[in-house]
């Protein structure tokens with residue numbers, strides 16, 4: 001399957017949240033049943049939010065980071081920087097989502 005945000009082949013990075021993986025390229029989060037990342041995989045965003053996340057990806061090529069990584073301090077640090085950038089962008093462009 002391809003990621004519906006970045007349209008690349010979905011390669012999962014497992015998060016610390018059970019059954020949730022993020023797209024290794026753009027960071028979109030999916031619920032995944034099965035460990036191959038290709039079985040019963042569904043994005044965790046509301047349909048109307050997918051277009052916003054896709055717009056952010058297309059304009060910035062930066063990850064949207066909704067995955068949870070509490071057991072890896074460096075990953076969480078990197079993740080929180082990306083998340084802050086996305087939230088800033090969201091506040092400027094779609095403040096009704098904050």
Ligand SMILES: [Zn+2]
Nearest residue numbers: 003006023026
């Ligand atoms: Zn993606």
